[in-house]
Amino acid sequence: MTIDRRTLGRMALAAALSGLALSGAAAQGTFPAKPIQLIIPFAPGGATDLTSRALAKAAEKPLGQPIAIINKPAGGGAAAMQEVAKAEPDGYTLINFTAIQAAIAPHMRAVPYDTAKDFTPIMLYGAFNTFVAVRADSPYKSLGELLDYARKNPGVLTAGISVIGASSHLGMARLAREAGAQVTFVPFGGGAPAITALLGRHVGSAVTSGEVLPHVQSGDVRLLATLMARRVPELPDVPTVRESGFDWDINSWLGIAGPPNMPAAVVQKLEQAFLQAMDDAAFKKSMTDLAVATVRADAAGARKQLDDDLETFGDILRALKMGRYAQN
Amino acid sequence: MDILGGLVQGFGVALQPAALLHCIIGVVIGTAIGVLPGLGPTATISLLLPITYRLDPVASIIMLSGIYYGAMYGSSITAILVRIPGEAASIVTCIDGYEMARRGRAGPALGISAFGSFIAGIVATAGIALFGPLLSGVAIRFGPAEYTALVVLGLILVTHVSGGSMVRSLVMVGLGLWASTIGLDPIAGSERFTLGTLFLQDGLDIAIMAMGLFGVAEVLGLAERRLRPSELLAQPRRTRDLLPTGADWRASAAPIGRGSLLGFALGLLPGGGALVASFASYVMEKRLSRTPGRFGTGAIEGVAGPESANNAAAQASFVPLLSLGIPSNVVMGVLMGALMIHGIAPGPMLMQQQPALFWGVIVSMLVGNLMLIVLNVPLLPVFVALLRIPQRVLSPLILVFCVVGAYSLNNSTTDVAVMGFFGIVGWGMRKVRLDPAPFLLAFVLGSLFERSFRQSLLIGGGSPMIFLQKPISLALLTAAALLLLLPLLRRLAARPASGKAT
Amino acid sequence: MAEAAPARRVAAGDAAALVAILVLVALAGWRSLGYGVWSYGEPGPGLFPFLVCALAGICGVVALAATLAGDAPAAEIDPDAAQQEGPMMWGKLALYVGVIAAWPWLMAPLGFVLSTAAALFVVLRLAEGMAWGPAAAVLVGTVGASWLVFERILGVPLPHGLLGVG
Numbered sequence: 001m002t003i004d005r006r007t008l009g010r011m012a013l014a015a016a017l018s019g020l021a022l023s024g025a026a027a028q029g030t031f032p033a034k035p036i037q038l039i040i041p042f043a044p045g046g047a048t049d050l051t052s053r054a055l056a057k058a059a060e061k062p063l064g065q066p067i068a069i070i071n072k073p074a075g076g077g078a079a080a081m082q083e084v085a086k087a088e089p090d091g092y093t094l095i096n097f098t099a100i101q102a103a104i105a106p107h108m109r110a111v112p113y114d115t116a117k118d119f120t121p122i123m124l125y126g127a128f129n130t131f132v133a134v135r136a137d138s139p140y141k142s143l144g145e146l147l148d149y150a151r152k153n154p155g156v157l158t159a160g161i162s163v164i165g166a167s168s169h170l171g172m173a174r175l176a177r178e179a180g181a182q183v184t185f186v187p188f189g190g191g192a193p194a195i196t197a198l199l200g201r202h203v204g205s206a207v208t209s210g211e212v213l214p215h216v217q218s219g220d221v222r223l224l225a226t227l228m229a230r231r232v233p234e235l236p237d238v239p240t241v242r243e244s245g246f247d248w249d250i251n252s253w254l255g256i257a258g259p260p261n262m263p264a265a266v267v268q269k270l271e272q273a274f275l276q277a278m279d280d281a282a283f284k285k286s287m288t289d290l291a292v293a294t295v296r297a298d299a300a301g302a303r304k305q306l307d308d309d310l311e312t313f314g315d316i317l318r319a320l321k322m323g324r325y326a327q328n
Numbered sequence: 329m330d331i332l333g334g335l336v337q338g339f340g341v342a343l344q345p346a347a348l349l350h351c352i353i354g355v356v357i358g359t360a361i362g363v364l365p366g367l368g369p370t371a372t373i374s375l376l377l378p379i380t381y382r383l384d385p386v387a388s389i390i391m392l393s394g395i396y397y398g399a400m401y402g403s404s405i406t407a408i409l410v411r412i413p414g415e416a417a418s419i420v421t422c423i424d425g426y427e428m429a430r431r432g433r434a435g436p437a438l439g440i441s442a443f444g445s446f447i448a449g450i451v452a453t454a455g456i457a458l459f460g461p462l463l464s465g466v467a468i469r470f471g472p473a474e475y476t477a478l479v480v481l482g483l484i485l486v487t488h489v490s491g492g493s494m495v496r497s498l499v500m501v502g503l504g505l506w507a508s509t510i511g512l513d514p515i516a517g518s519e520r521f522t523l524g525t526l527f528l529q530d531g532l533d534i535a536i537m538a539m540g541l542f543g544v545a546e547v548l549g550l551a552e553r554r555l556r557p558s559e560l561l562a563q564p565r566r567t568r569d570l571l572p573t574g575a576d577w578r579a580s581a582a583p584i585g586r587g588s589l590l591g592f593a594l595g596l597l598p599g600g601g602a603l604v605a606s607f608a609s610y611v612m613e614k615r616l617s618r619t620p621g622r623f624g625t626g627a628i629e630g631v632a633g634p635e636s637a638n639n640a641a642a643q644a645s646f647v648p649l650l651s652l653g654i655p656s657n658v659v660m661g662v663l664m665g666a667l668m669i670h671g672i673a674p675g676p677m678l679m680q681q682q683p684a685l686f687w688g689v690i691v692s693m694l695v696g697n698l699m700l701i702v703l704n705v706p707l708l709p710v711f712v713a714l715l716r717i718p719q720r721v722l723s724p725l726i727l728v729f730c731v732v733g734a735y736s737l738n739n740s741t742t743d744v745a746v747m748g749f750f751g752i753v754g755w756g757m758r759k760v761r762l763d764p765a766p767f768l769l770a771f772v773l774g775s776l777f778e779r780s781f782r783q784s785l786l787i788g789g790g791s792p793m794i795f796l797q798k799p800i801s802l803a804l805l806t807a808a809a810l811l812l813l814l815p816l817l818r819r820l821a822a823r824p825a826s827g828k829a830t
Numbered sequence: 831m832a833e834a835a836p837a838r839r840v841a842a843g844d845a846a847a848l849v850a851i852l853v854l855v856a857l858a859g860w861r862s863l864g865y866g867v868w869s870y871g872e873p874g875p876g877l878f879p880f881l882v883c884a885l886a887g888i889c890g891v892v893a894l895a896a897t898l899a900g901d902a903p904a905a906e907i908d909p910d911a912a913q914q915e916g917p918m919m920w921g922k923l924a925l926y927v928g929v930i931a932a933w934p935w936l937m938a939p940l941g942f943v944l945s946t947a948a949a950l951f952v953v954l955r956l957a958e959g960m961a962w963g964p965a966a967a968v969l970v971g972t973v974g975a976s977w978l979v980f981e982r983i984l985g986v987p988l989p990h991g992l993l994g995v996g
Binding site: 495499515553554721724731745756777790 | 865
């Protein structure tokens with residue numbers, strides 16, 4: 001079930017927040033003069049939800065106003081995106097902006113917003129790790145060996161993924177296409193069930209995010225590569241996709257954005273507050289615990305990343321003939 | 329670590345004042361949100377997560393799991409009193425629980441549901457303590473083919489839940505399965521039957537439909553004609569008269585035992601464990617009963633069995649989470665997030681690294697179930713008194729509750745409209761003798777069914793032989809086929825005999 | 831129950847409902863063929879919906895035939911029927927249906943407090959015919975208590991609308 005309200009424990013938090021709110025608002029005089037609403041286009045409880053909550057909590061202090069979180073997962077997050085795209089550009093309505101809704105979804109299906117025009121990116125704070133995983137007792141020790149096997153036995157290698165069109169799927173599909181291999185993708189609706197199926201020998205490989213790490217530590221799963229640009233600090237032995245002989249990487253970023261045409265001063269204020277919040281200990285801990293990679297980008301950097309990725313993911317999907325480019 | 333030592337350590341952890349306090353808070357919140365339609369344990373646990381950052385990990389997991397099984401109990405309260413299932417696992421309880429309440433036996437229904445849950449809790453705790461680490465492997469043996477077979481078996485059981493005709497049940501099962509395909513395709517991600525709307529992309533929500541088909545439809549049903557005045561005041565007032573009688577206990581003992589074992593076994597599997605357990609238990613009791621005709625008219629076995637089963641399943645679902653790091657349902661997924669926030673990775677290493685947490689949480693479930701009884705038995709007269717509210721006041725109250733509950737799911741008025749639509753449809757369905765229960769149960773199983781069916785075909789290279797090649801799936805399918813054919817064979821066997829007799 | 835019901839009587843409502851269901855599954859089944867039943871040796875998005883529509887359709891035809899033949903009337907599943915008496919009160923029922931249908935459209939513009947008050951007014955005064963005094967008491971009590979519990983204690987962000995308070 002996908003529910004949220006401002007928070008069940010609001011009573012408990014209210015006292016602490018109102019103290020902050022009063023002192024902060026009086027000192028600033030201008031923006032922000034009232035609580036800010038951050039809409040999360042996912043159901044509560046996932047890594048995106050938990051990390052952006054931690055970030056918002058930490059940004060309350062520099063902003064001097066509480067940030068109310070509302071989860072609106074309807075339409076795969078499209079409803080939330082549409083709502084923010086049409087909201088007043090006063091800085092009081094923000095969205096948890098991710099590559100999934102912003103850069104991939106427009107290429108997968110018709111969405112009621114135009115990412116390039118309808119949003120003001122404010123900052124990026126993180127990105128999902130994406131790993132190619134096999135069981136520890138599997139004979140494949142590297143990404144090359146796995147793809148070799150898939151090339152020689154077309155369609156025999158199964159890869160558990162969360163959903164079609166997830167960055168994990170696009171990454172592995174691109175790997176397979178460039179290696180001339182044919183992989184059968186089996187979507188499980190989430191990373192955890194895909195790993196379960198890998199452990200139970202129901203699929204031959206899995207492409208997942210950080211939720212695989214406990215199974216790596218217990219020695220049941222071996223990671224062959226990360227699809228990100230840099231090696232993960234906790235896993236120095238896992239090579240990147242570039243080190244495995246490909247000239248690209250995948251960045252499934254997470255950030256904050258607002259409606260289009262926001263005043264520059266408001267954008268700047270929010271950008272600084274959220275970037276400052278990234279130094280918060282509780283936020284950092286949530287990122288490490290949930291195995292989300294830290295990516296730091298200001299408003300300009302976020303804009304560039306968005307424009308680049310809109311194009312990149314479009315190219316990948318066109319090449320793979322998927323989503324809106326599927327030919328039946 | 330040996331089991332006895334583990335249990336001793338677990339009691340040491342769970343009986344500390346702080347742990348007890350968090351356990352009480354958890355079960356009280358859980359019961360409350362279980363009673364409120366719409367608000368479920370998933371949302372509540374997610375919302376309380378930030379508060380638990382400051383608690384120690386054991387206390388926070390004890391509290392959050394208390395919310396989970398507390399909600400399982402709370403949802404049966406509304407199912408029995410006003411026929412609104414707070415959780416999918418209580419849909420079956422609506423059938424005989426509500427009929428008992430109508431016949432002045434709301435007290436025994438609520439009582440047996442609490443005691444049954446408690447006994448199931450003891451059975452499940454013992455099961456986890458004795459076999460937990462061994463059983464954890466069961467979960468990963470279930471791949472797409474095995475799930476498909478399990479759901480097929482479940483769907484055949486669903487057709488036996490309804491008191492109506494088998495063919496009509498199958499029509500509703502088909503419709504329920506179809507309704508579950510509305511929205512984004514689980515494999516290809518393309519839109520189906522969305523009529524171009526955004527809200528249908530997510531598919532229909534089980535809680536919205538259940539509130540409409542049961543809660544709102546009940547309000548409409550009550551409005552259509554005058555109630556016979558005598559029926560309303562039939563509930564006794566004293567706690568003593570509200571408890572299950574000796575006869576109730578004799579009728580319920582075996583169903584509680586069977587329900588607990590069945591629930592424990594099915595709860596170990598990721599997916600719809602608690603739900604399948606509840607109606608599998610209902611069907612089993614109906615089959616085993618010497619008077620199956622009483623089911624649907626207020627048979628206490630039809631409450632005792634399923635309520636024990638769903639509680640045992642809820643507790644058993646902690647086994648794959650704590651011992652394998654596999655969340656078997658959405659609530660377990662959120663709990664896994666909670667553990668990870670505290671820097672604890674649920675998984676094979678947990679029992680060695682955090683024995684206090686593992687055993688503490690297991691024992692706290694026992695304590696929590698005891699607390700549920702201690703708290704709820706004195707409240708029986710209060711719950712039952714709700715039924716003394718005149719219908720013309722109670723009906724609008726139910727409506728307000730359903731509207732707020734539906735709205736709060738996604739902060740969307742569209743959900744309220746969808747609930748209203750299903751309310752009106754549900755009222756019509758009663759008038760034309762079509763049962764909403766098989767529809768809802770099939771709907772819940774539908775997405776698991778389609779996903780695993782198509783995953784199996786993908787893995788099997790398009791060949792359905794995969795279902796017969798895997799031993800577990802073959803066994804389950806054989807059981808399903810027997811269940812389907814048994815009534816036919818029995819009828820064939822009976823026909824010549826009765827022919828001679830006339 | 832089934833045994834007690836008089837045999838050999840065609841239930842017109844049952845037949846109409848089954849026909850409606852058949853039309854629905856026929857449309858849905860036809861639509862699912864358009865989604866692709868099988869492609870590249872893999873099941874397509876339309877396969878599962880098509881199969882379940884076929885199941886509902888076949889069973890629906892059998893049920894319809896049985897209903898039209900007038901034999902084996904299905905068991906009553908209406909739990910209220912046994913406790914009620916007197917004729918159908920269509921007016922009251924229509925008021926309830928109207929409230930349920932209109933409420934969601936009024937929630938956003940009017941807000942929770944006003945729309946709930948309006949709905950309760952219609953139900954209590956017009957549908958249930960309650961006197962002004964008790965009706966007002968129940969209305970104020972329900973709106974006040976539910977606003978307090980949901981908006982204040984549980985923090986459900988109810989729609990604010992005209993009044994500016996949830």
